[in-house]
Amino acid sequence: AQSVTQLGSHVSVSEGALVLLRCNYSSSVPPYLFWYVQYPNQGLQLLLKYTSAATLVKGINGFEAEFKKSETSFHLTKPSAHMSDAAEYFCAVSAGGGNKLTFGTGTQLKVEL
Amino acid sequence: DAGVTQSPTHLIKTRGQQVTLRCSPKSGHDTVSWYQQALGQGPQFIFQYYEEEERQRGNFPDRFSGHQFPNYSSELNVNALLLGDSALYLCASSLGLAGGQQFFGPGTRLTVL
Numbered sequence: 001a002q003s004v005t006q007l008g009s010h011v012s013v014s015e016g017a018l019v020l021l022r023c024n025y026s027s028s029v030p031p032y033l034f035w036y037v038q039y040p041n042q043g044l045q046l047l048l049k050y051t052s053a054a055t056l057v058k059g060i061n062g063f064e065a066e067f068k069k070s071e072t073s074f075h076l077t078k079p080s081a082h083m084s085d086a087a088e089y090f091c092a093v094s095a096g097g098g099n100k101l102t103f104g105t106g107t108q109l110k111v112e113l
Numbered sequence: 114d115a116g117v118t119q120s121p122t123h124l125i126k127t128r129g130q131q132v133t134l135r136c137s138p139k140s141g142h143d144t145v146s147w148y149q150q151a152l153g154q155g156p157q158f159i160f161q162y163y164e165e166e167e168r169q170r171g172n173f174p175d176r177f178s179g180h181q182f183p184n185y186s187s188e189l190n191v192n193a194l195l196l197g198d199s200a201l202y203l204c205a206s207s208l209g210l211a212g213g214q215q216f217f218g219p220g221t222r223l224t225v226l
Contacts, residue, residue, distance in 0.1 A: 044203065046216075104155050
């Protein structure tokens with residue numbers, strides 16, 4: 001079984017500041033890990049994914065995430081926040097070999113001037 | 114290249130009624146998964162269709178059923194609607210069952226009164 005915990009349902013940062021969104025996972029098998037972004041009234045867009053290759057994964061829009069097995073974490077970062085980054089972010093885990101995604105409860109990112 | 118499309122965009126039903134939601138996968142994709150996203154929550158996996166068969170199912174009652182057609186499009190049917198079925202229903206498509214990237218549609222917002 002897989003599960004995801006996202007710490008912090010709401011995160012607020014200033015424009016230009018570091019973005020850090022936390023995700024811890026639990027998986028009985030080597031996990032595939034994903035970060036998705038959701039803008040209001042839209043579906044989910046994939047930011048990046050980890051599928052057992054490089055532990056530091058670079059995604060779109062300047063986001064990256066690092067897979068740390070010892071900490072069971074997959075935190076999302078971006079060096080400098082932009083107003084357009086304001087959205088809800090979901091971390092998800094899959095057992096691989098199948099498409100079922102298990103999502104966290106999401107983190108709403110607010111970017112302030 | 115059309116992405117994942119879903120219809121209708123919004124739907125209002127009353128308790129006890131039945132509803133059918135439709136999804137057309139991204140061109141070239143043959144696997145469709147359905148998710149339910151309640152307000153303020155992460156998406157929850159309902160089921161997945163591949164080769165016109167249900168391959169995986171999440172923790173949803175039998176009131177939720179689906180179908181996949183030879184052209185890979187899919188329907189989600191919900192019978193005997195409850196107030197708690199009000200949610201955004203997301204369809205995702207991918208290629209095969211090997212855990213490939215899922216592309217999400219914009220969703221159908223179902224309101225049950």
